[in-house]
Structure formats: C-alpha cells, structure tokens
Amino acid sequence: KPIFSVDIHPTGKRFATGGQGGDSGRVVVWNLNPVLFEAVEVDPNVPKMLCQMDNHLACVNCVRWSNGGKYLASGGDDRLVMVWGLSVAANATPGKHKAETWRCLATLRGHAGDVLDLAWSPLDKWLASCSVDNSIIIWNAEKFPEMVCVLNGHSGLVKGVAWDPVGKYLASQSDDKSLRVWKTADWAQEIVITEPFEECGGTTHVLRLSWSPDGQYVLSAHAMNGGGPTAQVVERDGWRCDKDFVGHRKAVTCARFNNNIFVKEGKKCCCAAVGSRDRALSIWLTSLKRPLVVVHDLFSDSVLDLSWSSDGLNLLACSSDGTVACIQFTNKEIGTPLTMEEKNAFYEKIYGKCLANESGGDLSANLLVECPEILLAREKQEAKKEAAKEETTPKSDKSQPKSLLSPSAGSSGASSTPLRPMDRQIETRTSDGKRRITPVFIPLTHADANESLSSQPGGTENCFSTSSQSKSRIRVEVRDDIVIHPNVSNHATSTQHNNSRTSDKYVVNKACNTQYGTLSRLQLLPNNSASSDPVWETYLGSNVTCIACDVRWACVACADGTLHVWQLARHTATRALPPLALMSQAAKLTLSGDTLAVVTTSAELAMYDLSTATCVIRPLCFRSLLSHGVTVTNCSLLDDGNPMISLSNGKSYIYSKGLCAWVVWADACDPVWRCSGAAPNVRASRTSLYPLAKVNRTRPTSFTNSSYRSGAARSWLEAQVSSSLHLRRAQDYRHWLHALFAHLVNHGTEDQLRSILDDMMGPSHCTSTPKKWQPTILGIKKHELLEEMLALLVRQLRWQRMYAEYSDQLSELKVHTVVNGH
Template identity: 40%
Template sequence: MKLLKPSWVTHDGKPIFSIDIHPDGSRFATGGQGEDSGKVAVWNMAPVRSEVDEKNSNIPKLLCQMDNHLACVNCVRWSSDGRYLASGGDDKLIMIWQTGRYFAGPSTVFGTGGKTVNIEQWRCVNTLRAHTGDILDLAWSPQDAWLATCSIDNTIIVWNATKFPEIISTLKGHTGLVKGVTWDPVGKYLATQSDDKSLRVWRTVDWQQEAMVTKPFDECGGTTHVLRLAWSPDGQYIVSAHAMNNSGPTAQIIERQGFKTSMDFVGHRKAVTVVRFNPNIFQKVVNKASGKSQQFSCCAIGSRDRSLSIWLTALKRPLVVVHDMFKNSVMDISWGKSGFELLVCSWDGTAAYVEFTPDELGTPLTQDEMNSLHQRIYGKSMAISTQHSVNNTIIENPAMLKLQQRHNEHREQMDAKKQVNGTPTKIRNPMLTSPTEKPNPKAQQIETRTPDGRRRITPLCIAPQVDFGDIPRPFMSSSLPMSSTGVAQPGLETAGTPRAAEPSQGSPSSQHATVKPLAPSVLTSAPTAIPANIQPMKALDSRFTEKSKATSGTKTSQSKPDRITPITLSTAKPREPDRPILQDSSAPAPTIIAKRKLDSLSQPGTKRMRKDKPVLMAPAAPTQVTPTIPQDVITRSAPHPIMLPSPPAEKNISLQVGGGEESMVLELENNIQTAGVKLAGLKCRRGGTVEWETVLSTRGTLLAGSRKVLCVSCEDRSLCVLSPSGRRLLPGLVLSHPTAILHCNGYHVMAVTTVGNLSVWNVQIAKVVIKNESLLPIMSGDVVIKTSSVTEQGVPVFSLSNGKVFTFSVSLGTWSTLSDVHSSLQQCSDHQTIMSSLNPSSQVKGPLASLQGQGQRSGRQAGRLFRANHNLQQAVTLGHLENQVSAALMLRSSAEHKFWLLTLVRYLVQEGVCILIVLFFIAET
C-alpha cells in the first residue's frame, strides 16, 4: 500500500468538498470553494502516480479550472462513459461540462495574473435549474440515462441525461435537508439520505417510495455537511453515512431483501460523512487452510474524526485504518476504475492518494464475470432504448409486471390517437446524429446556369458548428486535438516530445510515504475468515461486526477500534480543532447549511428551445432504463422549509442581565489575536468592575443570561453554558445548525436553530426538556416570529406576525395555541363586566397577561355584539374563560391560573348557571 498527499492539489487553502476520478484514470476533478465563487478543477493523474512525472516541469498538473459557479461547489461526478462532468453547488445550479472540439493551445485563467494555465478546454453545455436550495450531492445512473441531484430544499430531482434539461421526476417525501444520493447498480432503485433521520429507497419504475429506514438514525443529529451513502457493486447492500448504535457512530448496512438493518461498520469516533464502494468485486484465497477462493467487495469509509478505513467483506476487521489523515473532516472518496487507486479530499483543502496491490485486495472480476453474477442474482435483461420503455426491464415481482402492462396499453392508445390525427409517430432530428454523420452544407446548395452556360450558386448561410467534443482522450495521448493555428507551448510536453529526466528545481513535491496493511501479528486476534459460497454473495452475514445486544445506557467494547493499530504518517501534524481556519480571512467561511432564505418552491415549466441553444448528441443506448409515468401520479408536496436569519459574529457584543444593584453586564469581544490564533473573550462586569473573564475558542454570535445561568452561542454551532460566577456548567452543546434565537430564564436555556428546530435544557439537573422540535407546524407562508421567550419553568412562548401565540407542551407532545388576536371568542367575550368589578390590585400580571394585553381590551369593545342573543353571548364568554384557564395552566403560571379560575366561577354565579357550577367543581376535585 502506498499513501501520499500531493501538496499541489489545492484550492488555495479553501475547502475541497468533492473529488472524482475519470473512468479512464487519466485525470480527476475536484470541487469546492474559490476566491469569490465556486471552483471546479480538472487535474492530471500522472504526477500523482509517478514521482518522476511530478518533478517534470514539462508535464502539467492542473489541466483546467472552471469558475462558472456563483457559490461553493459541493459535488462533482463524471459520467460512467467519461463524456460529461456534472457539478452542483450552493448557487442552486447543476452544470454539465464537456470538452471543446477545437483546441487553440493553453490559455490563462482570467483573474489569476497569468499564473494559472488551462491545458484543456471544458465548456458548460447545460445548466440545470429547478432546485430552490443548495445542491449537496448528485449521481449518474449506471448507464448514464439519468442524473439524480439532491438539495436542501428537501427534494430529489431525476433528470433525463439524454435530453437535458428535461426532468423525469421530482421525488418528495423527505422533511429535512437531503444530503446524499446513490443508484442501485442494476437500476431498479435509488437511495437517498437526509437530515430528517431517515434513509429512503425509491423505485425507478414509478418513482414512488419503496422503503424508509429510520431506526439506526434516531439518535443522529445533523452534524455533517453531507451524508454520502453507497450501494455495493453486487447490489445486495446499502451502506449509509452517519448512523448511531448504542450512542456510537457507525455506518449502517442495509440489506436489499426486506431492507433489514442487522449489521453495521463500527470503529469511527465521530460521524461518518462518506461511504464509497470499490466498483469491482474481488476474489482471493482468504483462508489458506481451506484453500478456496472467495468473492468479496471493498468499501472505504471517511469520517469527521479525520480518519479513513478500508473494509473487505471477507474480513471481520478493517484491512487498514489511517488516523489523523487530515486536519479536518473527510468530505469525499473516489475509487479508480481499476479498483487499486483511491483519492480522498478533506475540508482542510487537501487531498490524499492511496494505492493498493493485488496481493492486498485480490484479483478483480472481469466485466463479463460481473454481468453473469448480476444475471444469476437478478435475472437476464436486454438492452433498453433511450425512450424509457419497460419492455426489457428486470421483472422481480408481479406489481412491476402489472405496471408494465398498463404502461404498454396506455402507449398503444396514445400512438393510435396520433396516427388518426395524422401526426407522425417518429420524427428524425437531424441534430441527433452520430459523430460520423457530419452535415454537408454543399449538398443543399442551389445551383443555376445562365444562357451562356455559366454556373450561378446562390449563397447559403452556414451556421457555426457547435464546439463540443467527444469523450475526452487520456491526457498525453498521441491524438491530442490541436487546431490549425495552435502552436505548442515550449514549456508543455505534447505528443511525441521526449520527457526530460531531470526534475525541475522549483516544482512542488508531495509527501510520500509507504504504509503496509495491517498484518495479523499487529492485531490482538488475527482476522480469520469463515468460508462461504458467494452465489449470490453471503459473506456479509458473518464478516461484519454485529450490533451490540447491550442496552442504550451501557457501553460496549466496540465504541473504539482498540484492536486496530493506527497507522500514522510521518508527516502528520498534531491534532487541531475540527473547524478549519482558512488562510484568507476575508473570504466567507463555508458552513454546513445555506445562509440565505430559500426561494418559493416551483415546478419548472417546459420552455421552447432557443435556436442558438446547442443540441447534444445522444449517448449510446444504455442497458438498463426503467420507464417514466405521467406526472399526475406524484401528488405529495414537501413542506416549505424554514430559514431563520443567523446573526453575524460582530466585533463586540454586550448584554445586561437583571436590574438594579445586582445587575451585571456581559461583554463579548471577538477576533482577539494571540500568537496567530483567533480567540473570543467574555467579561462580566458589576458596577463598572470586571468580576471574571474567560476565553472561547471560536467567535460568539449571541448572548443570553439570567440570574442563574449564562449562555453564549458560538460560530461553530455550539453553546457555552456558564454560571453567574463564570464557571462552565456543561460541556459545549453542539447543535445541528447555527443558532438564530437564544434565551435564558432561571435555570432553563432555549435555543432555536436557523432551520427552526427548538431545544430547551434544564441546566440545574443537566437534562433536555424539549429536543429538536420543529417550528414548521406553527409557521406557514410568510409568517415570521415577532417575539420569543422561555418562562422560568422552561415553557417556550412564540408570538407570530399573524397575531397568534404558541407554546410547546412536553406532556402532550404538540404545539398549543395560547392566544389569537383574531379569535372570535377573545374579541366577543363579555367577561369584562366581571373584570371591572375587581380591584386593579387583584388583577395579576404574568406571562399570559403580557401576551394578551391588547386582546383583552378588544373584548370590552365587542361585548355588545350578541345582546340580541344572550345564550350565544354566554357560550362565547364561557369558551373564552375556559381557554384562559387552560392557557395559564399550560404556561404553569399558578397566579394567573387561580385568577382566571375565580373569574370563571364568578361569571357562572352571575349568570346563575347552577348545573355548570356543580359540574365544574366535580371536575376540579
């Protein structure tokens, strides 16, 4: 095994969120943050593999850099044939890239001062617009017929890759940010993972949900930027990203048959961010005693603990684990098509290359052997045309067969109608021709002859040819396309140029290290394999770590990989904080979620194609495409997401807690420079003197406090809870998203994240009162939060712009309405006659009174609306008073509960409703 980190693969210190190796292995693409936009870069693979090529200044390292994205790029993926490169980012756009047909020589990248040179020419041939939020992940279908993209708008869009920008279907059902998407290798299913603590499997035959897995994710929080799950190459298993088992992070294994969750990968210390299966199935003699060859898969897992683990399904423990590989979280993994190369990228802006040998992984099966394995498991399938017919799909159950028959009948009826109306069933598009069928404009020229025999040719306008090339050839190929005016640069090696043997003096070098896989002598117990016949593969049943049978309150020995010897590079640096400090302090730091309000959800309409818009050449017919169905089948719609503004980390923030002589003032100062490290200082003043001072590792955004507890919201999504004397009462509370609202009252702390998740903690007993409850049920349309607070008893209260006041009931597990200024009961109640007879001192003041002050005055003006109908007036007043008693009880305001209870009794006595008084006291006792 060889491991190295090429230092020249960088985005100028900015994070690299995605990496992918080209199918031919000659180049790889990275996506991430640029200086003031998103950046997509295509790199040469040769200098990564060979140290000689790396030191040769004539061999370029960066092939092309594209800065078309307006915001950070989160994912880049090559199509399986290598023709297209797809990229998606925070600008809500998916861009499809293709090489240019004509190459006029190297050119410099605009804005780099001539320092960055583009050796290849990549053009954006399609821009896909339909998502209303950041694009977090995308995936091509096995035969490049479809492209699936997922976003923070809670949807997955499936695009027709042969007719961009046509949309096949929009999958709705997730209630949280969708952070990962993967295709079934045989094309029957699509799997997605979201922040709503669920993994969903969708059928490609009708684009409906097949299964939803939630149990392994119940304890998970939205602490990862992405959740990149993967499907095994044999199609039998899905391995999810961030899952939890007995309060420990795992990668959950989900079986295809019944989608059962009985196994998982354990060992990582923090949440798993990415899983990537090797595209090959290997065979090797694992148990030398038996001498039988076994078939198995290989899986790579990356985590927020900055480590990488490689697993073989024929072994009980990982083949190798590399700790402290980066300074920050692993973001993406990519295997080469050969199966022996691996690229990994991290949030710290670096990438790593891992190379294995056949002795370590085994011998990969050929493509024919893979196809025969799929046929033995799933049956035989024929090639399918790009018209998405269902004639040749794999029929695994009777439901698919019925759907196929209905689809065929519907298609025959439509074709019959078209023939009756005289509409041709098929129109050949001259633009969708093969690359060899070049148009000949001279064949259409108009030629006439004059009486004297001379030829006259009418001028014919010849449109410029679309500058889109074919599948890119491997770099340094002998047939590199050059235009007639292109001149080879002296500093770049072209076809036929001998390579220089002397390395350049100023070329950057990589950190090379050779690491051997874990030997049996290193482990406490040598990894032994249990022989099994893989027809289909069954090795997973006994070679994965089984789930612990202990209860959730007990710890297991599998919480840490204590029997795995860490392999640490000699160039590894000491552990640093998880959140990276970017080199350019003026550039905005990337965050886990979007920082802007999402646009309203809208369905993309069909548009007339522009005349100047290029028409792409249809790729080769795929071997597995399932049909589309009418759009009226999908009727569900995802709820409108909540995006609350996140307060910025200002230079100085102050807050006064309490009043009078016992009041104290909190002062937070951000961006304190100390030995090259930025810190935040928090001071507490009483009467102008500093009582205590403490330091925070990250900048603070919000301050809140009471006489019992103080709280600071930090930029890294954590809460720092302190006592009035400056002592830290709890470790940092990490939230799933940045904090938008923060309040303290008594010993209770209330926080609302930017996506509208409410949490309340009782600091005195270190216990959560309300955990991640969404504000979505009470906020709809353009409703915003006017005021918010938490009572001393820990009851949250929200006053909205629509005049309603809500609280969340822990005992009932739902939101309850406390007040509504537009309520007919509140406006038309006649209880003011009882209120006026009481002394002003007897009317208590509490949280309910402060919320309903304006509403009570309106009741006095509307009290005479029902004078013509006394019984109706009485019923309205009784209804309002009973609501007041319940609201005071919900707020745990004992004084107000007593006041409204007595008011209700007085009104009953005044009205002489004896039976209601008796029933009332019976109910109270």
C-alpha cells in the first residue's frame, strides 16, 4: 500500500508516515534510530514502531510535525485535519504496536474535499491546509479549531503549501498551473506565477513545493522548460523565474529544502532534494550548477514526499510503492550548518527580524518591518545605547570616582560626610566581656587607587603578594569603659544642612557603674583629633537600647521606655525634647533629616518633627500586620516622610498619611506574585534611582503558555503602579509603569496597550484641553512617558502599526504646540 507522506520529528528521534491502512487512513510514528544504526535495528528490546493511529476514515495524504515538535498534524481523503499530541497520562498504557500513546487533540473540519498538504508556520502560530476544493485554510494553532481565514483564488486542486521561513508569505501550488504567494499581514495575494507551468500536461498526486531556509527562493514542483520537466526556482526578489533544476525524465512531484543554511568552501548555500515520477531523487546545492548527487531507480514507483532531519544529514523519501528510503550525508559533502545564533543574525540583517523574537517565544510577533520609520526608530535606540555606553565608560583621567578619592585641601570644607578619626581604632568591651573594635573609615588616596587597580586582572601580571607589607597607619586605643552596643543605629546624614556645617563630632554610648546604680554616659568626641577628651557628655539613668544620630540630632531610647533627643552644636548639645515616656520600650529608631520614627516593642509607630517639636503621626498600632513569630526587620523613612516597615516574613508596608492606611508594597508570600513567575530582573541602573524598587527586586520574566501566569504578572504590576501613584512616588511610578507596559507589549492585548497609550496621549483630536485630562502625573509629563512607551512598542513588530499611529499623533501634537506658542 502506498505511503503518501513522511516527516522527521525536529528532535531527530522519530518520524511519521501517512497512507492507506486496512480499511481506513493510517498514521504511524516510527523510531528513527533503528533506521540510522544497524546495531539498534537488530536489538530486539528497541521498538521500531512507536504508535499506529487509524482514526482517519480514508487515506492519509500528509503528515507534518510542528516546528516545536509538540504536535503532529495529519490530513486525508476524509476531508479532515487531525492534530495529535503525545499522551503522558499515568494510566495511558500502550497497546499493540504502541510503545508511545498519541491521542487526537483536535479535529479540524472545514474543507469540502480531500486534504492533500499541510504546513506549520514558523514558530507554530498557524497551520495551513490545502484541498481539492481549490481552497487553503489557515488555522489558529494556538486555539484549535479556530479558523483565521480561507484563501480562495486557485481555480484547480491545491496540492502544496509552504511558508516563508520568516513568516511574511505563504506559497501554494495548484493544478490550475499557477503558483500563488499570499501575504500573511492581510492574507491578500502578493503574486500569481503561471509562466513556468503553462506547458505542463497531465497531473501528479501532489505538488509539494518548498521555501529555502534563507527565504530567498521558492522551489516548485511540476514545471516545464523547453519541453522537459523541471523544478522551478522562484526568486523572492521580484519573483523572477530564470532558474530551475533540470534532469528528471518525468514530472517533479515534490521538493524539500534542508532547514539549515550551510557554509561550503567559504560560501553560504542551501541544499534541496527533488523527487519525481521517474522514481529518481536528486540533491542540489544552490552554490553548484549541477546536482550534488542523483539516485536513480530508488523506488519502483513515484516519489511522493521528502523530509530532512534537523541536523541536515539524513533524508527520508517515501513512495507510492509502500517503502521509505533513508539517505545519509556528511558535513564534508553538503557543508557546515550555521548555528541558530548565526542564522538569526542572518535573518536580522536581511529581513530586520529573527525567529528568536524579542518576546521570548511570543508567536504573534511573526511579522516583518512594514515601514522605514520602524527601522529609523530602532536605529535611534541603538545610537542612544551606544552613547550611554560611551558615557559610562571610564576615561583614563577618570578611572576612579571622585567620591572614592581623599578630598583635597581646598574641598575639605565642602564635604558633607561625617568623618571619624582615620588614624585611631578604639577598642572597648561590652557588658558581657567581649571585645568590641569600632570600625574606622579610611578614604582612598591616589596611591591606594593605583594599588587597587594593579591588583586587578590585567593591571599587572604579578599574582603574588610582596614579602614586605606596608605597616598599618592605624593605632589601637584600648579603653576600660563598658560599651552597651545599640540595637539599631542609623547614622543618616541631614541633606538639608550639608552646606551650612560639616560634622566633626561623634556620639559614643558608654556605660558607667556607680554605687547608686548603672548610668549610661553619652559623650561627644571630636573627630580628626589626637585628643580623646569629650567636648560634651550627659548621663542617663537606664540602659540605652537604641541610638540614632546625624549631624544635627542625637536620639537615644532607654530600656525604661523613655526617649531623649539632643540638638548638636559644634562644641555642645542641648535637649530638643523633654524626656518622653513611650507606650513601651523602643525597638528601633530611624532618623531622616528632622524626622524621627520610633518603633516600639508593642508594635506601635510614632513620628516626630524635631525642628518644630511636634508629633507628625500619633502612636499607631500595627500589631494586625504581625503574625506569630514575625518581627520587624527594618524601619525606614522615605524622602516624602512616609514610613516603611519591613517584616521578617518578606512583607513590606508603607503608611499613607492621605489614606490613613498601610499600603502593601511587597509580599513574598503573595500567591499572585509567586504565580507570576517573577525573578530578579531589575537593572541596577534603575534600582539605584528608585529606592523602593530594591524592596521589590522582581519583574516578571518568562512565562509558559498558561494564561494565568501572564495575568498574574499583569495584576501584580498593576498593583505596584497603583501603590506608587497613591503614595505619590514619582520615580517608582515611572519605573513600575515602564515594567507594566513592557509586560503588556509581550503578553498583553491591543485594548490593554491602547488604554495606557490613550491616557498618556490625551485628547489629540481637539485644540482645547479638557479639564479632566491632566498633561502631567506626579510632576512627570505624560508625553515623556509616552515616548518611553513607544520606544518599547517599536521593539515588537506585531505592534508596528500601533506604534506608527501614536508616533504620528505625538509628532503632530508637538508641531501644534510649537506653532501655537504653548
């Protein structure tokens, strides 16, 4: 019984055949290894037939694996297209002749006649089927059995279809003696080619044509030249028909290009196999004028189908005599294939896109650049990237940042960083008898910078340390006083007073035992001074638990639940507040500018403005945010004065004074966040600008086809945008809006994108600006945000028309604004 079709799986481990069964159509999945290796063939433990499917009611004319290898499509005389998938169910027990179980996932009904050929589009977005009903149906491979469209144009039986490797065109060949090329953008006809087929007489069972892997040629079946049968080569450039493969004595039935682009003798070339009714098979290289090899009388009947393995070295051919032949090649014979990276670089160079598209497998980006504005916008983005790289590249005279070098004498007075003694290391003992050495900050000098450079790879070839090490410049000063180590000490620098005074004091917390009890002694020591005598000191009657100080303020919390605040001067300190009795002992003190935040052990938060001696936030209980075993790991004040607390369970909250509520900023246990597939993917350049982005160091990255993952990621990003907006965090709002839009570009819908773009664009159709639309948000111009979004949109070719639409509107708005003088 004839075998009408054969196709090798992309992994090269199995192949499928289609033909006539006992009383129905038959699809068989075979093990390829016994065909390739004799040792495997004689091994009785290795199955040769993996699965046999007899679901078709009539003869099967075509079988085709999807490019990803997940599905197998078959079409037959029963007018049906069946899509098969490998069953991995635990209770799926293979039956007779079934080492594997393949089940029918979808049955596609739409043709009114026999289905003769099938073809999967690049990246498996569409499946094309052609039939004797003179039509071609494009099926949505992501939503079987949904039809995308029906292509009507042929006046005869359509017997072959083939996709352009970059997905812009679909070619079909018919008994009406024509080859037609269809555009996938709108499914209109690009060209109808008839000249090479006008002399053709008779017909063949199939007309399997093929597109070269470089996209430059279409190789057709059953053409004539000078009265002789040929395989016509149609060039993509102008659809010229001035080349063909000649030599066969009877009509060409099938042609199949190898999927690889080869390099042979320094030249790129493609390899094609041609089968004919004369029972012969010819192999061609586009770099040669004559065939590479011709195999005569390979079968006893017509060749009907061909298939190459993914590595390009194995070719299977089937015949109506019921047999399959395998021909093996070597790289020396046909060339060395390009790697996937080289292949995609080639596509990028020729067509402006590659199969490994930027969406990480998003199949809907299977389009080409339609207008030059897209290419210009991309070139501008690349130019900006190069300029940014040049700016960030350190120059020879700026190899070290100025902040790492010791300040010069002329600039010492402008330094705002509190300095400690650089030549003295203080050693004390804690209350439990352990030694404690106060760390000393030593700024880099030019010599230190040069030494650090020479120690890096490339700075010098010497990998060993010298025997004569320079002596330490630090002298250790041992003190007998007992120091109570503070629980939290936040040495925040006051940015409001940096220019008025440079800090030259440092607060040291020491314990002193007397006959009346333990006293805590606080001393103000001069910095950069050989003398260790304090310029100011005070005593407290309880153990100090927390300290927070900066240039202007020193805040101390004691074990008895009292809070003490001093305002620091050059040689003294004065009390800024009377001793305050907190509701419970303070656990953490946070000082930022003139604002002090106090977190107590009873889960209460209070905030004070030290400059005006007023309470900003009354003692606020957040015990409901805590659960058993959960503690507060950090409390910080944002630049707008709102407090943020971080918990040991990975949650972070920011208190909104306007909403009088805690806003959830981060939650590592949130099922939505975890389902979104988020992973650390926030660029360092952004996290350095947006402090809150460091708390949520995550942005959704890759997704499976599960719709809930993409939806969960969108929901989580929308929550971040909303939180930033209501907290009035302009930089964070910009950051998360950018992340949300980037996610929608890859995984969202047109309506979701337009909703954001329309809000950023505003009413572009009228001259007056409605009051309800504001041109700025949190002080950021919406049109600036729109430009950033369009820069993301242009990266995805499936949105190129939307990009052109909004880009043109934005350009018109800018021109209108300039003309009207606004």
